[in-house]
Amino acid sequence: MTADIATLAEVSEGFETAPVSSVVKWARDEFGDEIVLAASFQDCVLIDVATRVFPDVEVVFLDTQYHFAETLEYVETVRERYDLNLSIMKPLIEPDDLWKTDVDACCGARKIQPLRRALQGKRAWMTGLRRSEAATRATAPIVGWDQGQGLVKVNPIANWTDQEVEDYARDRELPEHPLASQSYASIGCWPCTRPVGDGEDARAGRWAGTNKIECGLHG
C-alpha cells in the first residue's frame, strides 16, 4: 500500500487550495457506489457540499439509540430536503446502561461496530472531520489512508475553519440542528453531551468529566 499512500498524500496536497467540489468529484469518479458518507447530523454542511455533485451518494447515520429526539427530527428534515440515499445503522444490542460504566465499550458497540458493518465491501468513506475541531484532528489530510478501517478516507472540509462552515451554512440557507442555538457546539448522544459555556472548546461538551475526547470512529 506504500505507493498508494504516497499517491493519496499527493492528491490530498493538491486539494488544499482546490474548490471543495473537486474533492467530492474525485471521490465520486474514483469510488462510485463503493464510498459512503458518514454523517453525524450535527449540521448538514458536508451533505450539502457532497450532494451538489454526487446527489445519490450513500449517507450513513449511526443510530446509537441514545440520540436526542431533536437529532432524530433533524435527520428526517435533512433526509427530506435532499431526498437522501440514507442508510440508518443500529447497534446489535438493546439499550443498556453501559455508558454509565464503560464509555469506550458503549461507543464500540453503538458506533464503531455499526460503522464497520456500513463500510463492509466499500473502498472508501467520506466524513465531515475538520482540523480545527480538536487537537486530535489538527493534521487530518483531505484524502488519506485509514489504517484502522483499511479504506481510503476523504475529508472534503478538513481545512475549513469554524467561520467558513458558519458562512457556508448561512449562504446556503441550510437547516440548523434544533439544539445548535442552545449552546450545544458539538452534538452526540444525550448521556455524553452537554452545552458549552462561553469561551469553552466546542468539544468540551462531549464526555465531560472524562479523559475521552473521541468516540474511536476517527482512529
Ligand code: SF4
Ligand atoms: S457517546 Fe456515550 S451513549 Fe453514545 S455510544 Fe458513546 S458512550 Fe454510548
